[in-house]
Amino acid sequence: MPExxxxxxxxxxxxxxxxxxxxxxxxxxxxxxxxxALTAQVQVExxxxxxxxxxxxxxxxxxxxxxxxxxxxxRAHGGVTEVLAGADALSMVATHDEVDAVMAxxxxxAGLVPTLAAARAGKRILLANKEALVLSGALFMEAVAASGAxxxxxxxxxxxxxxxxxxxxxxxxxxxxxxxxxxxxxxGPFRERSLESLEGVTPDQACAHPNWVMGRKISVxxxxxxxxxxxxxxxxxxxxxxxxxIDVVVHPQSVIHSMVEYADGSVxxxxxxxxxxxPIAHALAYPERIDAGVKSLDLFxxxxxxxxxxxxxxxxxxxxxxxxxxxxxAAAAVLNAANEEAVAAFLEGRLGFRRIADVISxxxxxxxxxxxxxxxxxxxxxxxxxxxxxxxxxxRQTRQ
Numbered sequence: 001m002p003e004x005x006x007x008x009x010x011x012x013x014x015x016x017x018x019x020x021x022x023x024x025x026x027x028x029x030x031x032x033x034x035x036x037a038l039t040a041q042v043q044v045e046x047x048x049x050x051x052x053x054x055x056x057x058x059x060x061x062x063x064x065x066x067x068x069x070x071x072x073x074x075r076a077h078g079g080v081t082e083v084l085a086g087a088d089a090l091s092m093v094a095t096h097d098e099v100d101a102v103m104a105x106x107x108x109x110a111g112l113v114p115t116l117a118a119a120r121a122g123k124r125i126l127l128a129n130k131e132a133l134v135l136s137g138a139l140f141m142e143a144v145a146a147s148g149a150x151x152x153x154x155x156x157x158x159x160x161x162x163x164x165x166x167x168x169x170x171x172x173x174x175x176x177x178x179x180x181x182x183x184x185x186x187x188g189p190f191r192e193r194s195l196e197s198l199e200g201v202t203p204d205q206a207c208a209h210p211n212w213v214m215g216r217k218i219s220v221x222x223x224x225x226x227x228x229x230x231x232x233x234x235x236x237x238x239x240x241x242x243x244x245x246i247d248v249v250v251h252p253q254s255v256i257h258s259m260v261e262y263a264d265g266s267v268x269x270x271x272x273x274x275x276x277x278x279p280i281a282h283a284l285a286y287p288e289r290i291d292a293g294v295k296s297l298d299l300f301x302x303x304x305x306x307x308x309x310x311x312x313x314x315x316x317x318x319x320x321x322x323x324x325x326x327x328x329x330a331a332a333a334v335l336n337a338a339n340e341e342a343v344a345a346f347l348e349g350r351l352g353f354r355r356i357a358d359v360i361s362x363x364x365x366x367x368x369x370x371x372x373x374x375x376x377x378x379x380x381x382x383x384x385x386x387x388x389x390x391x392x393x394x395x396r397q398t399r400q
Contacts, residue, residue: 038050335364345359
C-alpha cells in the first residue's frame with residue numbers, strides 16, 4: 001500500500017447534505033482524515049452531535065446566539081472543542097496553518113469570503129460552493145494561480161469532467177484536444193409536466209427530487225434547472241472552456257455524471273450511483289482512490305440510459321445562465337443574487353414558481369455595469385442586485 005498523508009479537514013457547512021456526506025467519508029478513514037474545524041449557521045443540536053462524535057479543534061457558529069448555546073452545551077458535556085462565533089471565524093478556520101484541505105460547502109454567496117480566503121492561503125480546496133466561481137470567477141482563479149492552491153471540484157458533474165480530463169492541467173481546451181464538455185442533468189421533478197401545471201407548483205413538490213437528496217434551495221434550483229445553469233458558469237471557470245463548448249444533456253437516470261468529447265471523436269464519461277460520497281471521496285484522497293461507502297453500479301438493474309435536449313421554454317433559468325455567462329462582468333453575480341432572493345420568496349410562499357425566472361430576467365436588465373473587480377465590489381454588487389430582486393418580487397406579489 002502506498003504511503004499516505006494524514007489530512008486535517010475544515011468543513012465549511014458541516015450540517016448540510018454535502019458536509020454530512022463529507023464527515024461520513026472521513027469517519028470511514030480515521031487513519032487518513034481528521035475533522036479539524038466544523039462550521040454551521042444556526043443548527044446547534046446537529047453541530048453538538050458532530051462535535052461530540054468528531055471532536056474537532058474548532059466549531060464555528062455564524063449566529064452569535066447559536067454559538068453561545070453550543071458553547072454551553074459542550075461545556076456541560078465536557079467537550080474539547082473550542083466554539084468560535086461570527087463570519088470572520090469562517091475565514092480563520094479556512095486558512096489556519098494546520099489545515100490541509102477545506103471542504104467549501106456553504107450554500108450561496110455566504111461561502112464566498114472564506115472560500116476565497118482558503119484559495120489565497122494556498123489550501124487544497126474541495127469546491128462544492130458554486131457561488132465562489134459564479135460571483136468571482138476571474139478573481140477566484142487568479143487567487144488559485146497566485147497561491148498554488150489545489151482546486152478539486154465536488155459537484156458530481158464537474159468532478160466527472162475532472163476525472164475525464166487528461167492528467168496535465170492545461171487551461172487552453174484546444175491544447176487538450178477538447179471539443180466540448182457535456183454536463184448531464186436529471187431534469188428535476190417537472191421534466192414531463194405540462195407548462196400550465198407549473199403555475200401551481202408548491203415548495204414541497206419542487207423539493208421532491210427524483211434522484212438526489214439535497215437541501216431545499218438547491219432542490220428548487222434543480223427543478224428550475226438554474227442549478228445546471230450555475231454549473232455551466234462554474235465549468236467555464238474551472239476548465240477554461242467557453243460557453244459555446246459547454247452543452248447540457250438531460251439524462252433522467254443520473255448515472256452518467258458528465259462527459260468530455262475530444263477532437264478525435266472520443267467521448268469519455270464518468271458513471272456511478274447518484275451518491276455525493278463518490279466525488280467527495282475522490283477529492284479527499286486524490287490522486288488515490290478510497291472506499292466511499294457507495295454501492296457498486298448495477299448496469300443490469302439500470303438497463304436503459306436515455307438522453308434529451310433541454311427545453312429552454314420549460315427551463316428559462318438555464319437560458320438566463322448562458323446569457324449571463326456570455327455577457328460577462330457582473331451578470332453572473334446578479335443572476336445568482338436574484339435567483340437566491342426569488343427562490344427564498346418561493347419557498348416562503350411569496351412568489352409563484354414560474355415567476356422565479358421573471359425576477360431574474362428583470363434583475364439582469366436593471367443591474368447593468370456593476371463592478372466585480374474586488375471582493376468588496378462583489379459583495380456590494382451582490383447586495384445591490386438583491387435589492388433590485390426584492391423590488392421585482394414585490395411587484396409580482398401584488399399581481400398574484
